[in-house]
Amino acid sequence: MATNTKRKESMADRVYEALKDDIFEFRLIPGDKFSEGDVGTRLNASRTPVREALYRLQREGFVEVLFRSGWQVKPFDFQQVEELYDLRITLERAAMHKICQLPEMPQSVRTLTAIWNPDHPSERAVGSTVRALDESFHCDLVSAAGNREMTRIHREITDRLRIIRRLDFTRDDRIDATYLEHAEILEAIRAGHAVEAADRLTNHIRISQKAVREITMEKIREAAEAHQSSLRTSLENLAKT
Known part of the structure; x- marks a missing residue:
């Protein structure tokens, strides 16, 4: 049994x-x-x-x-996606302010700084690895703020957005931008500039949001065209029999 x-x-x-x-x-x-x-x-x-x-x-x-x-x-409910992104930004901005108010910089911030400031471009992650690292970047920053409920809710939002956020790493230019923007956010945090860190983070997320929406629509359009082409081929083959 x-x-x-x-x-x-x-x-x-x-x-x-x-x-x-x-x-x-x-x-x-x-x-x-x-x-x-x-x-x-x-x-x-x-x-x-x-x-x-x-x-x-x-x-x-x-x-x-x-x-x-x-x-x-x-x-896809793009209105719902917009609302989830708005909530995500609210939580992550709050996390920036909380981190900058801590008496000591969390170890996780130091670890993230090492990851997103590689000594050479060849040391950058690729493919699914960079997607996982990006997700960890945002989740680890919220967790570093020390609010467990904030961390839990942010994790739930992250899970719900994963299906489209992953598309942000299908283009090299988006990967390059992610490394640069993450490094700038971390630099502002380490300097204790909460407002700058929050503004840089917001801009980073909004740029990513716009990119994944465009890529999502492109992927759906390409898939729909492929479906239609396959259907036409099947019908043509059926007509020949």
Whole structure:
């Protein structure tokens, strides 16, 4: 019995990771509809692990169930994204002021300074590593302020924005800008200039926000065009038979 349960959990995890990757890579685009049977057939999985994976993705806000119509990838709510960014900025600005009022600079700030001021450009992180480091940069700064509830709420916002924030690191110019802007924010913090640090941070986040919105729209447009091209090809092949 225990072995069967573990096998089901493993299959549900596999389905979850596969679907999440499809969503993140825009193979499934916002608004795409599908059934549990579609997923099961494609991933060679039974109904139970597929349903468990979909419910997990639903809790995380990536998909939604449709009444008698299966499932769909949740459409982007850009108004909600704007509101989450506003709240994120409010929390991170408050963190800047709290850090600068501390009697001693937190060790995490020193660690971040070393990470975002590499001795040579070749020492910079790439790919998924720089995405993870960027997320840690913002989370570690909020945590350094010492307010546990602020840290918890900020982490929840970070989780909800991850699907689009990751796109900010698909272009080299955005990675270069991130290193420069992070270093400038940390310099202001170490100098005790709370207002400057908060303003630099706000500008940094707003620039990133604008970039990820543009990239998101571009990715959705490209994926939709690819879907339409694939459909036309299928119809043409069907007509020839």
